[in-house]
Amino acid sequence: MIWLRRSRALRACVLVAATVSMLGAGACTLGGAAAGGYIGNRATNGSAVGTVGGAVAGGVIGHELGK
Secondary structure: OHHHHHHHHHHHHHHHHHHHHHHOHHHHHHHHHHHHHHHHHHHOOOOHHHHHHHHHHHHHHHHHHOO
């Protein structure tokens, strides 16, 4: 069952990456927030604070990279 969850997460990440690449440089913030939220969620074992913190950090990084 773990491989099924991981494959779903991988598909979601690929979908977000494809959407962001189609939207252009302005969507780097969105992609960074999505990736950061996912990583924060996984790193803190589902903590809401970790998810939000990761999303904020990822959004900031994505915004800076998109400039």
